[in-house]
Structures are given as structure tokens and as C-alpha cells.
Amino acid sequence: METKNNKPRIIISGGGTGGHIFPAVSIANAIKELRPDAEILFVGAEGRMEMQRVPDAGYKIIGLPVAGFDRKHLWKNFAVLVKLARSQWKARSIIKQFRPQVAVGVGGYASGPTLKTAGMMGVPTLIQEQNSYAGVTNKLLAKKACKICVAYEGMEKFFPAEKIIMTGNPVRQNLLGHAVAHEEAVSYFSLNPSKKTILILGGSLGARTINRTLTAGLDVIRQNPDIQFIWQTGKIYIDQVRDAITAATGEAVHHPHINAIPNLYVTDFIKDMAKAYAAADLVISRAGAGSISEFCLLHKPVILVPSPNVAEDHQTKNALALVDKDAAIYVKDAEAEEKLLPAALDTVKDSDKLKELSNNIARLALPDSATVIAKEVLKLIK
Numbered sequence: 001m002e003t004k005n006n007k008p009r010i011i012i013s014g015g016g017t018g019g020h021i022f023p024a025v026s027i028a029n030a031i032k033e034l035r036p037d038a039e040i041l042f043v044g045a046e047g048r049m050e051m052q053r054v055p056d057a058g059y060k061i062i063g064l065p066v067a068g069f070d071r072k073h074l075w076k077n078f079a080v081l082v083k084l085a086r087s088q089w090k091a092r093s094i095i096k097q098f099r100p101q102v103a104v105g106v107g108g109y110a111s112g113p114t115l116k117t118a119g120m121m122g123v124p125t126l127i128q129e130q131n132s133y134a135g136v137t138n139k140l141l142a143k144k145a146c147k148i149c150v151a152y153e154g155m156e157k158f159f160p161a162e163k164i165i166m167t168g169n170p171v172r173q174n175l176l177g178h179a180v181a182h183e184e185a186v187s188y189f190s191l192n193p194s195k196k197t198i199l200i201l202g203g204s205l206g207a208r209t210i211n212r213t214l215t216a217g218l219d220v221i222r223q224n225p226d227i228q229f230i231w232q233t234g235k236i237y238i239d240q241v242r243d244a245i246t247a248a249t250g251e252a253v254h255h256p257h258i259n260a261i262p263n264l265y266v267t268d269f270i271k272d273m274a275k276a277y278a279a280a281d282l283v284i285s286r287a288g289a290g291s292i293s294e295f296c297l298l299h300k301p302v303i304l305v306p307s308p309n310v311a312e313d314h315q316t317k318n319a320l321a322l323v324d325k326d327a328a329i330y331v332k333d334a335e336a337e338e339k340l341l342p343a344a345l346d347t348v349k350d351s352d353k354l355k356e357l358s359n360n361i362a363r364l365a366l367p368d369s370a371t372v373i374a375k376e377v378l379k380l381i382k
């Protein structure tokens with residue numbers, strides 16, 4: 001399907017959470033760097049996060065009326081099937097009009113109908129699996145895919161071995177490009193650069209258990225004024241956290257940035273993650289695959305609290321791939337309220353442990369992932 005003017009025409013599809021969207025944007029940026037004339041069109045799911053984040057990153061996106069399956073109540077899925085059929089029709093007309101030479105799927109609702117339709121219409125496809133355990137959509141798409149880019153060993157359990165390429169997960173270029181000074185970064189969060197800082201992340205959506213643990217631990221935070229905390233709550237939890245801080249301090253506080261306790265900075269979402277990482281001596285986090293790739297590339301000591309609420313418990317598998325190599329500390333979700341804060345305080349005070357974790361996690365980093373994937377995408381253009 002070479003076009004008259006020879007510009008590469010590429011569809012990138014998927015989304016739902018930051019974990020799918022940020023790799024997609026990084027791949028697009030890397031393609032643009034290699035081929036500035038490339039025309040890239042994103043296909044997402046109507047109403048989901050990508051419909052805002054992708055245009056923010058400077059790319060055009062079209063939404064499909066797709067919805068996720070209710071795995072617990074199968075009888076509720078009639079409407080979902082209708083939406084899926086409508087999405088395939090829409091994907092077909094998008095492909096007919098845009099005439100892509102290759103389609104890339106990054107996982108999430110929209111990538112299923114888009115890549116399936118692309119494959120049926122003879123467009124070569126590449127999928128990128130971020131996790132150590134393959135999602136259902138990617139397993140189905142693998143049969144027709146030409147290449148499958150992965151970030152963990154042992155993925156032949158899910159995919160045909162001859163199609164697998166070990167590329168790692170793309171990380172946003174602005175996190176790696178320039179080093180932010182520690183002092184400047186800590187000051188940005190209105191904290192003290194001479195104190196140790198713990199960064200608490202709940203993934204792109206926030207994590208209920210981590211938030212509950214920190215809310216219950218506000219007194220512990222106040223009793224440890226030499227340690228400071230940057231806490232990302234996620235959008236849906238920020239009001240509860242604000243109320244808890246108001247109750248604990250007796251002061252009415254407001255978000256987006258809450259600084260009512262001097263050694264604690266709270267926000268719902270951190271836009272400038274480069275600063276957050278530069279400020280952090282230790283990170284507490286969910287075990288989303290994108291976050292883990294960032295910790296590896298930035299050599300961050302981390303305590304992982306995998307979410308038990310994700311498909312096939314894949315976050316626990318992501319986490320154990322590091323824990324088995326002494327590259328991260330593991331706290332189970334069910335034990336977080338009891339163990340997380342004591343483990344974090346002990347670790348952040350132990351410089352040798354921080355160094356050891358940093359050295360071990362650095363060994364797992366796979367750099368230049370976006371560029372490696374972008375080259376594979378361009379190779380598929382006939």
C-alpha cells in the first residue's frame with residue numbers, strides 16, 4: 001500500500017490508562033525523529049484518557065465506541081458486543097481512508113478492533129506488550145501480528161517465539177533527556193533538599209491501598225520530620241485525602257497541591273515526573289510495567305506494592321521479575337497497612353541498602369526502547 005508521496009503512514013492504537021498511552025506516544029515521537037515526514041494517526045476509545053493525552057502530545061486521534069468486557073457478569077456483555085461490531089466497522093472506514101502501511105497496537109480497548117481489522121485488510125501489524133504476563137487482546141492479536149515487542153523474558157509462553165523481539169518498554173523522552181538537579185527538584189515540591197525524600201506513586205490512576213495506608217499513617221509522617229514525602233493520590237482519591245489531612249491538622253486545605261504538613265506534599269497527578277524522580281531517594285509504587293521501566297532506567301530504589309485488581313494478577317508478576325533479582329522490595333497489597341511505612345522508613349535511612357537496590361535495578365534497564373521499536377515499525381513498510 002505504498003502511497004504516491006512515499007510518506008510513511010502509520011496507525012497507533014490502544015490506551016485506557018497511562019501505561020498504554022505513554023509508550024504509544026514515545027513510539028510516535030521516535031518514528032517522527034527517524035522519519036519527520038511520517039504521518040501518524042492514533043485510534044483510541046471514546047471517552048478514555050487517550051482522547052485528551054494524545055492531542056496534548058501533538059497527535060491526531062480518532063475514538064472508537066468500544067467498551068471493556070465485564071469478565072464477572074458475562075450476561076451483561078451484549079451491549080459490549082454491539083459496540084465491538086460498531087468499532088470494527090469504524091476501524092475499517094478509518095483504515096480505508098487513512099491507508100496505513102503499518103498498524104501498531106499497544107494494548108487497551110481500542111487496539112483489539114483496530115489491529116484485528118487492519119490484519120484482515122492486509123496491513124502488517126506490530127504489537128507491543130508492556131507486561132510480564134500477556135493481556136487477552138494481545139494474545140488474540142499475536143496470531144496475525146508480524147512482530148511482537150516485549151519487555152520481559154519468558155514471553156514465548158504467550159506468543160510465537162519467532163515473532164518476539166526484546167525491546168523493553170518505551171519511556172517518555174523528557175524523563176531521560178535532561179538531568180534535573182536534586183536540589184531544584186526538591187524545592188519545586190516546596191520541600192527541604194537536605195532531607196531524604198520518599199516519592200509515593202499509585203500509577204496513572206492512583207492506588208486505593210497505598211492511599212489508605214498513607215492516610216492511616218499521617219501521624220507517622222508527622223513523627224518523622226527528617227523524612228519527607230511526595231504523595232500522588234490519583235484523581236479519584238484526592239478529596240478523601242484532603243479531608244483526612246484537614247482532620248489531622250485542623251486546617252482547611254485545598255488541592256491541587258497540599259502542603260499543610262511541612263514534610264508532606266500531596267497532589268492528584270504529577271505532570272513533571274522528571275522532577276519527582278530527581279527529588280526521590282526512594283519510591284513506593286504500584287507495579288505497572290511503564291513505571292517499572294522508568295525506575296530501571298533512572299536507577300531508582302523502589303518498594304513495589306502490586307495491585308491485586310488487574311487482569312491475571314500481572315502486576316505481581318511484573319514485580320517478582322525484579323524482586324527475584326534483588327532489584328526491588330516487595331510488600332503485598334494485603335500487608336501494606338501494616339508493613340509499608342515501617343519498611344519505607346527503614347530503607348530510606350539505610351544508604352547501603354539504597355545503593356544496592358539502585359545498582360541492581362540499573363542492570364535491568366533496556367535503553368532506547370522507543371527507537372528500537374520505531375525501527376521495527378518502519379521495517380514493516382513494504
Ligand SMILES: CC(=O)N[C@H]1[C@@H](OP(=O)(O)OP(=O)(O)OC[C@H]2O[C@@H](n3ccc(=O)[nH]c3=O)[C@H](O)[C@@H]2O)O[C@H](CO)[C@@H](O)[C@@H]1O
Binds near residue numbers: 018271
Ligand atoms: C490499574 C491498571 O490497569 N494498571 C495497569 C496500567 O498501569 P498504569 O496506567 O498505572 O501505568 P504504568 O505504571 O505502566 O505507567 C504509569 C505512567 O504514568 C506516569 N505518571 C504516574 C503518576 C503521575 O502522577 N504522573 C505520571 O505521569 C508514570 O511516570 C508512568 O509513565 O498499565 C500498565 C502497563 O500496561 C499495567 O502494567 C498496569 O497494571
